[in-house]
Amino acid sequence: MRSSLIDDARFRPFHRKMFALTAGGQFLDGYLLSIVGVVVLGMSDLGMSASEEGMIGASALIGLFVGGLVFGRVTDRIGRQLLFTLHFVVIAAASVASMFVSDPALMVALRFLIGIALGADYAIGSALLSEWLPKAQRGRVMGMLIMAWFVGATAAYAVGYTLINVMGTEAWRWALGSAAVPAVAFIIARIGTPESPRWLVSRGRLDEAQAVLTRVYGKEATPEAIASLVDDETSRGLGFAEVFRGEYLRRTAFVSLFWLLQIVPLFAIYTFGPTILSAFGMSAGNGSIIGSALISLLFLAGCLPALRLIDTWGRRPLIVWSFALMAVPLAVLGLAPTAPVAVVLVCFCAYALFSGGPSILEFIYPTELFPTEVRATAVGVGTAVSRIGAAIGTYLLPVGLDRIGAGPTMLIMALITLLGFAVCVTLAPETRGRHLAESSRVPTPGATSAERPADVVG
Structure with missing residues (x-):
């Protein structure tokens, strides 16, 4: 493939800024999903039943499912830039409104609305960022991006812990409202973010694409560079159904299944983690909040070695071996639930370390395997399916621990991970070092290995 202005560009301050703005959405996702878990038990003045308490926790996950599924497609239809800022307004407004709620049903509705906005951000942010990044750093x-999620979760535990100790019974209102502060900051920072030139070209808006590229790359945005981008992004009229047809169906199945499995x-370990840490006297009260923060930091640390390997070892071997290794500590926990604390x-630390590969690939594979016209749609579908997994991991694990015990429950988690390994061995492609248009293109019948954009190799 010939040189591409975007794919072959040097990494600039502009790209760093785009990453920081996009990471803000993941920070808020981690913050908002975690902060409610910190303070939900303190909402006694709402007079909640057990089912209402559960719905407050579940409503954001349901909203994420809806937001990813709906707004992924909307983003591909109307563009990335407008929605990149607008949905943060919803998050800020709903967070402030949460401070004044006196009815559990209204709290459920607000959390659902926040979830929709967060689900939209998965599709909007990842599509926009990937379409600007050079291939060497993509x-x-x-x-x-996933690291920002764990940073957000850790920040939520720190803020929640502080407010509970300082403000007592009113802490939950201020904790939920605190999310408005970073949301407003990111609204201001995101104003003026340029539209994706790839999306503009796919919509035939060539003059606007030329203006955006000139704004970012200056004199490098030559007519030849624009012509190359036009060749890459020529519209083919792809719609929502395209991600469920032919080769793209295979890719949708892969992304959705590995993310789900x-x-x-992972969410089960998040629940199981405080139980492990109880051995150190951190099982009750504020100690459990500190323990949860330490868990987030462990998973954050697990992403670091994966980031070093993603562009040297490759996507396929990283995800295949990660799933294989993730199953080992889960199996040990299942076979020896009464093992010494050490x-x-x-096992806990090993799982967190090995989970880094699939975690970082949640944002890489969906954006590299689908063309611009359906890229956000594909991310949205993957996000929606993954929220099903989050709900299963969060709400069925306690049932398993109660009815069949820790050992069998962990063995089930190990089997689920092995199923993810099988999916990756069968379906995972290698996209390392490819231009975005090349990795997302469907191979033509009879293409050689070198010509296939996303070969299952490695």
Whole structure:
């Protein structure tokens, strides 16, 4: 493939800014999903029943499912830039409104609305960022987005812990409202973000694409560079149904299944983690908040080695071996649930370390395997399916621990992880070092290995 202005560009301050703005959405996702878990037990003045308490926790996940599924497609239809800022207004307004709620049903509705906005951000932000990044840095930078999620979760535990100790019974209102502060900051920072030139070209808006590229790349945005982008992004009239047809159906199945099968055990470990840390006297009260923050930091640390390997080792071997290795500590926990604390902690740390590969690939694979016209749609579908896994991991794990015990429950998690390994061995492609248009293109019948845009190799 010939030189591409975007794919072959040097990494600039503009790209760093785009990453920071996009990472803001993942920070808020981690913050908003975690902060409610910190303070939900303190909402006693709402007079909630057990089912209402559960719905407050579940409503954001349901909203994420809807937001990803709906707004992924909307983003591909109307563009990335407008929605990139607008949905943060919803998050800020709903967070402030949460401070004044006196009815559990209204709280459920607000959390659902926040979830929709967060689900939209997965599709909007990842599509826009990937379409601006040079190929040499795309894997590492896209992978770093998940790290912002764990930073946000850790920040939520820190803020919640502080407010509970300072403000007592009113802490939950201020904790939920606190999300408005970063939301407003990112609204201001995102104003003026340029539209994706790839999307503009796919819509035939060539003059606007030329203006955007000139704004970012200056004199490098030559007529030849624009012509190359036009060749890459010529519209083919792809719609929502395209991600469920032919080769793209295979890719949708891969992205959705590996994301789902990773999230179920990961959220289970998030729930199981405080139980492990209880051995150190951190099982009750504010100690559990500190323990949860430490868990987030462990998973954050697990992403670091994966980021070093993503562009040297490759996408396919990283995800295949990660799933294989993730199953080992889960199996040990399942076969020896009464093992010494040191063994349990080693297993926990090993799982967090090995989970880094699939975690960073959640944002890489969906954006590299689908063309611009359906890229946000595909991310939205993957996000929606993954939220099913989050719900399963969060709400069925306690049932398993109660009815069949920790050992069998962890063995089930190990089996789910092994199923993810099988999916990756069968379906995972290699997209390392490819131009975005090349990795997302469907191979033509009879193409050689070198000509295939996303070969299952490695």
